[in-house]
Amino acid sequence: MRIDPPDSGPELDQLTSFLDLQRATVLWKTEGLTREQLAQPHPPSTLTLGGLLNHLALVEDSWFRVRFVGLPDDELWAGIDWDADPDFEFRTAAEVEPEELRRRYEEACARSREVVAGADSLDQLSVERRRTGQQFDLRWMLLHMIEETARHAGHADLLREAIDGATGQ
Structure with missing residues (x-):
């Protein structure tokens, strides 16, 4: 269910609410579609709604x-x-049932929500370092995931419209 983020309140609540809104949007855009529809690209792109779901699951865990x-x-x-198959999650999504x-x-x-709930604060630093050699804090990661998920929610909106004409927020 899509719930609008709060207009004010603690920073962590606002960040996680915005991310949850984008997550819910992606799920909404894939609701009720068949395996074939989830595997349908919109040329010239090879991107599919099923591929987006699989990719976003990977990105959350990663x-x-x-x-x-x-x-x-x-x-x-x-x-x-x-290294051998950098697009594995996109390529194999067509083999997976929609419910899965x-x-x-x-x-x-x-x-991911469990990780956030277990963090000390938004200032907690990552275990892994970025290519720059710098660690990132939870705040940065939440902002990055809002950006990543929102971008793909936009892709999902266009893909869904091309499949069955459904549009929306």
């Missing part, structure tokens, strides 16, 4: 669990040779 707190990859992603794709994303989001 940023929150692996990079921020240093946990191992979720078993779903652990054995992938990303949505479940993967919802469970990854739940794991």
Whole structure:
């Protein structure tokens, strides 16, 4: 369910509410579609709604669990040779049932929420460092995930309209 973020309040509540709104938007845009519809690209792009769901599940786990707190990859992603197949999550999504794709994303989001709930503060630094050599704090990561998810929610809006004409916020 999509819930508007609060107009005021603690920074953590506002950041997580904005991220949850974007997550809910992606789920809304994929609701009620068949496997074939989730695998339908909008040329010239090869991007699909199923690929977006799979990608966003990976991104949630990668940023929150692996990079921020240093946990191992979720078993779903652990054995992938990303150098040999950098688009694995996009490419393989067409083989996965819609309910499973949505479940993967919802469970990854739940794991991410657990990481946030367990953090000391928005100033807590990541275990992993960025390419610059700098650690990032939870605030930066939440902002990055809002950006990442919102960008893909926009893609999802266009893809959904191309599939069945459905539009919306």
